[in-house]
Amino acid sequence: PRDTVDVVIVGSGGAGFSAAVAAHDSGAKVILIEKEPVIGGNAKLAAGGMNAAWTDQQKAKNITDSPDTMYKDTMKGGQDINDPALVKILSSHSKDSVDWMTKMGADLTDVGMMGGASVNRSHRPTGGAGVGAHVVQVLYDNAVKRNIDLRMNTRGIEVLKDDNGSVKGILVKGMYKGYYWVKADAVILATGGFAKNNERVAKLDPSLKGFISTNQPGAVGDGLDVAENAGGALKDMQYIQAHPTLSVKGGVMITEAVRGNGAILVNREGKRFVNEITTRDKASAAILEQTGKTAYLIFDDSVRKSLSKINQYVGLGVAPSADSLVKLGKMEGIDGKALTETVARYNSLVTSGKDTDFERADLPRALNEGNYYAIEITPGVHHTMGGVMIDTKAEVMDAKKQVIPGLYGAGEVTGGVHGANRLGGNAISDIITFGRLAGEEAAKYAKKN
Ligand code: ADP
Secondary structure, eight states, X not given: OTTBOSEEEEOOSHHHHHHHHHHHHTTOOEEEEOSSSSSOTTGGGOOSOEEOSSOHHHHHTTOOOOHHHHHHHHHHHTTTOSOHHXXXXXXXXXXXXXXXXXXXTOOOOEEEOOTTOSSOOEEEOTTSOOHHHHHHHXXXXXXXXXXXXXXXXXXXXXXXXXXXXXEEEEEEEETTTEEEEEEOSEEEXXXXXXXXXXXXXXXXXXXXXXXXXSXXXXXXXXXXXXXXXXXXOEEOTTOEEEEEEEETTXXXXXXXXXXXXXXXXXXXXXXXXXXXXXXXXXXXXXXXXXXXXXXXXXXXHHHHHHOTHHHHHHHHTOSOEESSHHHHHHHHTSOHHHHHHHHXXXXXXXXXXXXXXXXXXXXXXXXXXXXXXXXXXXXXXXXXXXXXXXXXXXEEEOTTSOEEEEEEEOGXXXXXXXXXXXXXXXXXHXXXXXXXXXXXXXXXXXXXX
16 A cells, blocks of 8 residues: 555654665665655754765865764763764764765865864855755755655654554654554654754753744654654753854854954844853843844954854855944844944943943953944754664664664754764764664665564
8 A cells, every 4th residue: 555665754854854865775665754844854954064074075175084083073062971882973974974965966065164173074065055955955856856755744643563562654644634554664753853842942951941943843842752652762851052142044053252252242222231251041041131032243354353153154144244333233223323332332441451331351352343243143942962862773762772673763853962062063964874874774674574
């Protein structure tokens, strides 16, 4: 029958599509289901890059790297609580994953720097932007080329098992068809994270209550419930990546170094309201009290010159600029007259060496050189590190570390790869590598059963 396959993949982000293509190419008949009306999940929104070590692309740019360096950077970034075996796979397969994507038509020739990396290893399309959208498009095109059965508006509800506890398929709910079973020997959960579900987020980390999220609407974590109901164990759930300054446009995480190097924070009324370099939780709370729950990072060309990362933000279109603060205010809906006064006042404080307004300890530079920039920001939840526990074959494990036969997990729905903190550029790397691995392993398993 039509709804009997070897492998069902749940979720159409980078992990799900990678799994679907890999399982198909390993000889499996597959169905990919997606609960939302659009494909791509959060993967589609990723702006950074795809981390990979010792690639041809790096060599072409004379960048020396090694899987071991990527391993060490990732463990350090994750505060060493990552699952070392999974990080080994992430780093040692990364070059192969870039090659796999390239063979399928991706352009990952640009190699840039991301936080926590000791060398440039963040691969992305020429020009630097939109790695996620590009990767998802390439995977989608390849899925279509293979005639993969892709069912939108179809939610994975419950993994079905036989008396021995082996996966036998999944109960799904289609928007028009209603509930039905898809019979399969293996199910791959690639349902992403839950950053968009503030209730769930705040329960795990109360300091994040009220935060917006950069995530797509589907990132609410129902896939985690599916995994748990099937017996899968969750780990590291309390590690949720949040940040006081996410760009409202594009949801790009704006590094603290922008403030560290001299940017100020102002509200829509053009006024400063907080010590810009206070702790993350205090800065976040102060921003949430402003009109529209957003604020603006304001800086000039001297700050931009001091921090190459800013070129990336300008390139991504999240840091509009003008040659005067009044013009900038007009463009961005900030009171330009007040903004001009605020910057003049701030510059006088820099000259005096003491911030008597907000007790900012470090006043690196006055803002009076060249163009002015404004990045509209708001605190946000970006990524959830925790998730379902998997082994090195992407098999889902229960609390006793016993494999649930036929159940696989890949991507943000899993925990362990990123430890307590995910490095920028490691999400795309994770979803391609583990998505592909899950697809191959699930196909292999299905063939045996
Ligand atoms: P990853 O980066 O790990 O691939 P994404 O967030 O990009 O994760 O993609 C996950 C996708 O899974 C999203 O498109 C989301 O809407 C979808 N999804 C989440 N839960 C379910 C579910 N229960 N059934 C079907 N699709 C789901």
